[in-house]
Amino acid sequence: MSKKKTMLELQRVDVEQYRAMDKLPVTLVLDDVRSEMNVGSIMRTADAFLIERVCLCGITPVPPKPEIHKTALGAEDSVCWEYHASAAAAVQLLRQQGYTVLAVEQVHDSVDLRHLQIEQLGRYALVLGNEVKGVSQQVVDLCDQCVELPQFGTKHSLNIACCGAIVMWHFFQALHW
Numbered sequence: 665m666s667k668k669k670t671m672l673e674l675q676r677v678d679v680e681q682y683r684a685m686d687k688l689p690v691t692l693v694l695d696d697v698r699s700e701m702n703v704g705s706i707m708r709t710a711d712a713f714l715i716e717r718v719c720l721c722g723i724t725p726v727p728p729k730p731e732i733h734k735t736a737l738g739a740e741d742s743v744c745w746e747y748h749a750s751a752a753a754a755v756q757l758l759r760q761q762g763y764t765v766l767a768v769e770q771v772h773d774s775v776d777l778r779h780l781q782i783e784q785l786g787r788y789a790l791v792l793g794n795e796v797k798g799v800s801q802q803v804v805d806l807c808d809q810c811v812e813l814p815q816f817g818t819k820h821s822l823n824i825a826c827c828g829a830i831v832m833w834h835f836f837q838a839l840h841w
Contacts, residue, residue: 682742687716688839689787690832691758693765695751695803696722696794697824704735705825706792711739713836718743719758719789721751751791751799755806758789765789767807768831769799770820774812777831782838790835792828 677685692715697703703725710718720726726747727733727740748754755765764786782788791807793799798821804810813822813830822830 679738679742682711683744685714687714688835690715690835690839691717691719691763691787691789692828692832693719693751693754693758693789693791694721694724695791695799696797697724697792698795699824700725700729700731701735702795702823702825703729704732704737704740706828707732707736707739707743707745709825709829709832710743711736713832714840715832716744718745719748719751719754720745721748721754751803752806755789755791755803759806759808761787763787763789764809765791765807767791767793767799767804767810768813768827769793769804769810770812771804771810774810777811777813777834780811780834782835784839788835790828790831792824792831795824 692706692710694703694706703720707718725732727745732740759765766788768790791799791803811831813827815822
């Protein structure tokens with residue numbers, strides 16, 4: 665029978681050590697995400713998969729907030745984050761910095777995540793949208809490409825934190841050395 669690992673056996677790094685680690689060349693952009701709990705969950709997953717930073721945009725709540733901390737479990741302190749007045753402004757800046765910007769959104773001509781070509785030396789920004797409206801059309805128009813998660817059930821969308829986790833894992837698998 666398998667025995668669960670203790671906290672000591674997990675050998676986790678502290679915040680200082682984490683900040684010094686090499687990160688994936690992946691930035692997340694949250695476009696008007698409403699829920700503090702979704703923001704916290706995304707930050708916790710970003711910590712797990714060594715995402716370089718999270719851009720909190722528009723109405724997206726920023727730390728310190730109780731519900732962010734409740735779900736992030738301190739990842740809001742380890743993951744680099746910054747605030748932008750709009751996701752459009754963040755996307756324009758990231759494109760100027762050489763990032764390939766991908767909206768995670770259901771649009772005509774989107775690329776199925778399973779078929780996305782990820783360049784080993786590329787730098788990526790992944791835009792995740794509002795819980796109800798998704799990524800705004802203005803931001804979609806600024807992106808290099810749109811990526812869609814295949815879904816086969818009766819629902820047409822996933823919770824943003826779940827969707828973000830799947831996409832981060834996909835990039836982690838493709839880019840982690």
